[in-house]
Amino acid sequence: MTHDHPATPDRGLSRPFGRLLTAMVTPFTADGSLHLDGAVQLATYLVDEQGNDALVINGTTGESPTTTDAEKDALLRAVVEAVGDRAQVVAGVGTNDTRHTMELAAAAEKAGAHGLLVVTPYYNKPPQRGLLRHFTAVADGTSLPIMLYDVPHRTGLAVETETLVRLAEHERIVAVKDAKGDLTATSWVTSRTDLAFYSGEDSLTLPTLAIGGVGLVGTSTHFTGALVKQMIEAYDAGDSGTALTLHRRLMPLLTGIFRSPGTILVKAGLNVSGLPAGPVRPPLADATDDELALLRADCAAAGLDLPE
Template identity: 50%
Template sequence: MTDQLFGSNVVAMVTPMTPDGALCEPGLAALVDHLLATGCDGIVVGGTTGESPTLTDAEAARLVRAVADRSHGRARVIAGVGTYDTAASADRARAAEAAGADALLLVCPYYSRPTQAGVVAHCTTVADATDLPVMLYDIPARTGTAMEEATLVDLADHPRIRAVKDAKGDLFEAVSVMARTPLAYYCGIDELNLAYLACGATGVVSVVGNVVADRNAELIRAVRGGDLDSARALQRSLIPLVDAVMRTSQGAIMAKAALAALGIIPHASVRLPLLESPPPHLERLASALATVAAPV
């Protein structure tokens, strides 16, 4: 099953950093422990929420190794390896495999805006670089290029391309691709987790899951068990936190602020061009965290 390759309750993990911008090893260990304790069964390392554009190749591999060593097989370790450079992405994929990754997350090439044929060539080249299963990452708001339905259907023929993290938000296209291919879908938009799960998604890749992976686990179980009343109640309980994390500045910034506020990581530090949350955002976040502490 695909959830054995990637998990179902997957978290797009932040990268804990010190105020001077270095990787924070104690924060990383504490965060992995927290994610495992709250029911996360897949951890994306070095993805968008992990501030991948500012990670060096050495840091990316080091993070994969650290998370793999800390998790001891209790969660799938999914390495974000996508860049706008196919050769560099393939190199990162090989380095991630050597560092202990269980799977790869491959974003559509950004900035260069290739043709759909170029997207296919890029993804197949990177998928051919290792023996690891690949989750495609479709997020046109960041990359400038969407993976079109025909492209996803074409890529589904590759034996190692097994899943899609959909941050496009076209639910009809998602169910259409699910009907036409064996690709597993993962919701990459926290605001739409329930909608995607109800339409057949295997799971979620969640930013808010850095804080509430346990609530996401309950949501997945409720949908799989056909208990939509409970699923709706869970989703509604998360609205304030999803709003605060995803709709103020951006997810990586606010997820770190939430984790620091809860004492899980020691610092909310981010690397430029990101900036830490201003006081009004922190006030909104504190209010949201208080609502999550209440029972559903």
């Protein structure tokens, strides 16, 4: 056993949403309709079998660009009822319209969400002062804790360090889903604020822990959740050797799930595993046979079986 830092279970860090979260896909029926019973079954599996401390509902992985506000509300209510007594349910409410985001935040709070995930406004590329106003307005309008989602490769815009430092002053902005892929920038923010940083890149979970991160909001964790949680707990306990072994073992799947948008391959893997997922909605496209074969190879390389 390798002890590279004191064996303190939480490393003195705040974990407002636990260690492991999965950004859950939204199950659809064969005709593309919302499959609420499937969502309940999948959420239960992710919490009870894969060990998630929280689930993110209505995120990008949940195909939020193509679900209606009414569908988002129905999905959130079903998942809260199914697992909300033993896991936190975090509602994705971010849009590129501040008023719409505030409306979704209010609806999510009314539906029983435990927290909100608010993505950087996309496409319209506001200045940093606009981001500050946007996130602050959403936080002012809710009583729920907020996780910011910094994902410049999707939104075209990063939340800069100084903006994050200022946002951290708001009592309800407590965490960041960090998909920036800039560990130097993240290091500056974790050293200057109390924001809880969750890796938004599955493969960067362990490096993020090393610079003060607290966990993962994952996609491959539909399959790897139990092992990723074991990796995080090993690191927290001071056993960096075990954490590194698990990180290396899981790398083929932590990275391979993103050969195409993660939703596509997660749904393909769940479907062949007998778990509810169904098709993706256009403009996404369901996995090809070749893509599914590569996913099976990634799973096998990580020591996990995907049924034929």
